[in-house]
Amino acid sequence: MSTSGQPQFRYTQTPSKVLHLRNLPWECTEEELIELCKPFGKIVNTKCNVGANRNQAFVEFADLNQAIQMVSYYASSSEPAQVRGKTVYIQYSNRHEIVNNKSPGDVPGNVLLVTIEGVEAGDVSIDVIHLVFSAFGFVHKIATFEKAAGFQALIQFTDAETASSARVALDGRSIPRYLLPEHVGSCHLRISYSAHTDLNIKFQSHRSRDYTNPYLPVNPTAIEGPVQPVVGPDGKKKEPESNVLLASIENMQYAVTVDVLHTVFSAFGTVQKIAIFEKNGGTQALIQYPDIATAAVAKETLEGHCIYDGGYCKLHLSYSRHTDLNVKAYSEKSRDYTIPDASLLAGGQVSAPTAWQNPQAGPMYPMNNYAAGPTQVPAGQVPAWDPAVQAGGPVYASAPGTFPGQTYSAPPVPTYVTAAMPVGSSPLSQSSTISPGVASMPMTQTGIQPNLRPGGAPPVGQPPYYGR
DNA sequence: AGCACA
Numbered sequence: 001m002s003t004s005g006q007p008q009f010r011y012t013q014t015p016s017k018v019l020h021l022r023n024l025p026w027e028c029t030e031e032e033l034i035e036l037c038k039p040f041g042k043i044v045n046t047k048c049n050v051g052a053n054r055n056q057a058f059v060e061f062a063d064l065n066q067a068i069q070m071v072s073y074y075a076s077s078s079e080p081a082q083v084r085g086k087t088v089y090i091q092y093s094n095r096h097e098i099v100n101n102k103s104p105g106d107v108p109g110n111v112l113l114v115t116i117e118g119v120e121a122g123d124v125s126i127d128v129i130h131l132v133f134s135a136f137g138f139v140h141k142i143a144t145f146e147k148a149a150g151f152q153a154l155i156q157f158t159d160a161e162t163a164s165s166a167r168v169a170l171d172g173r174s175i176p177r178y179l180l181p182e183h184v185g186s187c188h189l190r191i192s193y194s195a196h197t198d199l200n201i202k203f204q205s206h207r208s209r210d211y212t213n214p215y216l217p218v219n220p221t222a223i224e225g226p227v228q229p230v231v232g233p234d235g236k237k238k239e240p241e242s243n244v245l246l247a248s249i250e251n252m253q254y255a256v257t258v259d260v261l262h263t264v265f266s267a268f269g270t271v272q273k274i275a276i277f278e279k280n281g282g283t284q285a286l287i288q289y290p291d292i293a294t295a296a297v298a299k300e301t302l303e304g305h306c307i308y309d310g311g312y313c314k315l316h317l318s319y320s321r322h323t324d325l326n327v328k329a330y331s332e333k334s335r336d337y338t339i340p341d342a343s344l345l346a347g348g349q350v351s352a353p354t355a356w357q358n359p360q361a362g363p364m365y366p367m368n369n370y371a372a373g374p375t376q377v378p379a380g381q382v383p384a385w386d387p388a389v390q391a392g393g394p395v396y397a398s399a400p401g402t403f404p405g406q407t408y409s410a411p412p413v414p415t416y417v418t419a420a421m422p423v424g425s426s427p428l429s430q431s432s433t434i435s436p437g438v439a440s441m442p443m444t445q446t447g448i449q450p451n452l453r454p455g456g457a458p459p460v461g462q463p464p465y466y467g468r
Numbered sequence: 469a470g471c472a473c474a
Binding site for chain 2: 018020022023047050051055056057058087089091093094095098099100103
């Protein structure tokens with residue numbers, strides 16, 4: 001029902017020091033907004049790129065009279081308010097202050113987040129980006145990456161002022177055609193501020209540059225430039241080999257933790273880093289080895305095999321484009337085993353040591369996810385084919401407080417695997433289930449009560465019900 | 469061209 005007899009445009013009736021602007025170009029920046037409004041008074045807050053079309057904005061003056069001045073001026077002016085040639089319509093807002101201004105990308109900083117629309121990563125070289133943005137000041141660092149939003153670049157300037165000048169000048173503009181491959185159509189730049197202040201560039205490569213450090217090593221796998229598909233002898237495209245494997249985990253009925261993956265992939269050599277993440281509704285993991293050879297063996301051996309019996313947690317492996325993962329040293333979803341343990345233990349930030357360091361340690365996993373086993377190592381946490389765990393004895397042979405392969409020069413294969421698996425034998429060749437060194441583990445027979453068990457300890461070899 | 473955010 002009609003709530004009042006007011007006309008439809010009642011918003012225009014009540015002056016407010018907040019003005020509502022519409023029909024703005026979607027590229028309109030805060031700076032342009034301020035340019036338009038500041039002749040009328042002091043602006044204390046703005047909010048731009050509002051609405052589904054990002055073509056509305058709010059401006060808050062310090063004083064109500066200043067807002068009235070602006071509205072009155074344009075009400076009687078023969079020249080309408082304009083931004084980038086578009087007529088801007090100005091009214092009093094129905095609110096009297098701007099709240100929650102500034103999405104993170106609007107908070108000025110010295111690092112810009114640039115989204116290059118309508119292109120693929122290979123279309124715009126980092127040199128072109130550098131060229132374009134260097135026009136505004138010294139570009140310290142550039143990192144490029146592909147996300148759901150498209151091809152993006154982080155560009156680090158000396159200060160927020162320089163970054164801002166680049167943003168004002170380039171946001172919504174296009175990279176000149178002559179700098180782009182012919183097949184590229186439009187390529188608009190969408191620019192916001194990054195929350196970063198100093199990018200962590202590890203290598204000079206086709207994806208990232210540090211112009212402040214010419215001696216930074218060149219990433220050997222990245223030097224070749226934009227992903228050139230390697231063509232195998234059969235003429236088919238082959239993904240370039242890498243020391244980092246990308247594992248997609250299919251049919252993941254059970255928890256696959258960092259520890260589980262570490263155990264599985266350590267059978268082939270030192271695992272340096274692990275990261276687990278969700279992608280396209282599935283679970284994937286990146287596993288980093290020191291070298292390609294180790295990764296290759298792991299990939300060949302594990303491909304298509306299952307972590308757990310019964311076809312659960314089937315692994316599909318490919319080479320990642322990464323060569324060095326940047327992961328949190330110790331988190332639910334990632335682990336960096338190359339961090340010296342001293343920092344881990346001394347730091348006090350880490351809630352618990354890993355299981356193999358101290359099997360007697362208290363609960364270290366979210367116990368709501370796991371049925372506690374008879375030992376302090378939760379059943380299912382370490383895949384049950386690990387004979388040492390089954391035996392209930394000391395689980396790992398690593399020296400206390402050291403990480404395998406890190407502080408001592410033992411063979412790259414963890415002891416428990418070496419002992420169980422004859423060198424040269426392929427651990428998984430006999431079975432579709434990963435069970436190195438145990439030809440036929442007494443695992444649950446396929447198809448028997450895999451997981452839907454209310455209560456009770458899981459059968460040996462069976463991970464606990466996930467999601468209880 | 470018509471009022472944000474969470």
